[in-house]
Amino acid sequence: MEKHPETMISERGRELRRGVRPLTVTYKGVSKTVEMPGWYPDQSDDDDDAVFTGSDLDVSDAALRELKELVDRIPRPETVRRIREKLGLSQRRASALLGGGPNAFQKYESAEAEPSQAMGILLFLLDRHPELVEEVRLPLAS
Template sequence: MAVMEKSIPQTMVSPETGETLHRGVRPFVVTYKGKSITVELPGYYPVNGDEGIHVGSDMAVSDAALRTLKEEIEGIPSPSTIRRVRRKLKLSQREAGGLLKVGENAFDKYERGLIEPSGPTSQLLKLLERHPELVEDLRST
């Protein structure tokens, strides 16, 4: 049986203006603590103008850019960095949560971007990335 993909409508009517909006992308600047990244933000936009309506996962692009800036500026690891380090250590999400004493479901939430790891957890992940052999020390405590 074939899986049906959800079709995204290519137009919608603006609830504010009644104007027809068209599916597309526009440049959007994400700024955090004085540093900026420009992303291509999907959404429904008028023919003339940048004010759009964003639905579903449209904002995931700007969320990812913000996480990238936070990682660069404050050292808070992004979901992709957390996943990469955990896999490098050959740990399941559940094992990693238990080993770092943050709860069995924490890494699922970190890797989906639902929550950010605490400062100490972020620091420990940095250490484990540089020194993966320390996992064995954590296992023995």
């Protein structure tokens, strides 16, 4: 028996329909409410059976990254890219100058990996004071 593409059956046998509902994402006591796509039961007050598939989770993941940037100073992929481009660095050059391994910035910008908090603080510092990138480029004096 085929299911209609606009409905799904939950594990508890409830019929779910495709929709969008508010979802609050909380990280270390800071919250953000997003419009979360997913499969929901008809009764709007009971989202316990909700199912999120595929790209649905991109919405909550993006909200979590925003909160981590705000709370822990761990920059989002688009923030890393913006700062790197502001500094006039390629991904490889940024990795060589600032650390993290040869493909670090490619991974940060594609959300494959999250920069450390220390890297985040360095990037935010360089964002405010891009002239300091010259200090990184110069060999360290002994």
